[in-house]
Amino acid sequence: MGLKFRAVTADNGAIGGSGSQEFHVIADTGEDAIVYCPNSDYAANLEAAESVSLIAVRGAATQAITKVATPDQTNCADVAKFLNLPLEQTVKSLLFAADQEEGPAKLFMVLVRGDHELNEIKASKIPGMSESRFASEAEIKQSCNAPAGYLGPVGVSAGVTVIADRTVANMSDFVCGANVAGYHLTGVNWGRDLPEPLVMDLRNAVIGDASPDGKGVVDICRGIEVGHVFQ
Missing domain, CATH: 3.90.960.10 (YbaK/aminoacyl-tRNA synthetase-associated domain)
Structure with a gap:
């Protein structure tokens, strides 16, 4: 069939547990946003995707309030x-x-x-x-x-x-x-x-964010959930 699949880290939600993983068919018409790194196996749905700081070190104050x-x-x-x-x-x-x-x-x-x-x-x-x-x-x-x-x-x-x-x-x-x-x-x-x-970490990840695994930057695609495993 030529379908592309991806295992995706997800939020545990009300069920709880130590971990949760969804399985998605990659499709432009998918209802879920998937944050992934093209250079690694990192992938998470938007709700669970970690967002690193876009500013590595806080700069010194240069302006008066x-x-x-x-x-x-x-x-x-x-x-x-x-x-x-x-x-x-x-x-x-x-x-x-x-x-x-x-x-x-x-x-x-x-x-x-x-x-x-x-x-x-x-x-x-x-x-x-x-x-x-x-x-x-x-x-x-x-x-x-x-x-x-x-x-x-x-x-x-x-x-x-x-x-x-x-x-x-x-x-x-x-x-x-x-x-x-x-x-x-x-x-x-x-x-x-x-x-x-x-x-x-409070924000949604965006395209170009540093990947949480340190292996490049993330992209975002759409997916259709076909399975969900809770641990």
């Missing part, structure tokens, strides 16, 4: 265009809430680079976030005092746990929301302007 007006810019792409900066210099701040049996919900601010997408499966593995939801407007206002489009980790309420993706943790002189409606901060640096964050 500055509050700038961004009156109608509420997403990273618009902010980058308005400030004439690379999208890769911006940080996306997402606020989640995990309801508790008693008392207010526990809040988490999750950070990914402006050109990256949050991997919700990875985010669900943050301790305390397995049953989280997006924070309500009231929770956002209470913890950040700003609309969702202007959130950022600088000066956030002490009750909010800040977790940065690996790449964000190595960024310097970055742009993020100022927690003030209509404003963003430029020249933000870890350690100087805000505490060091918790760091986790």
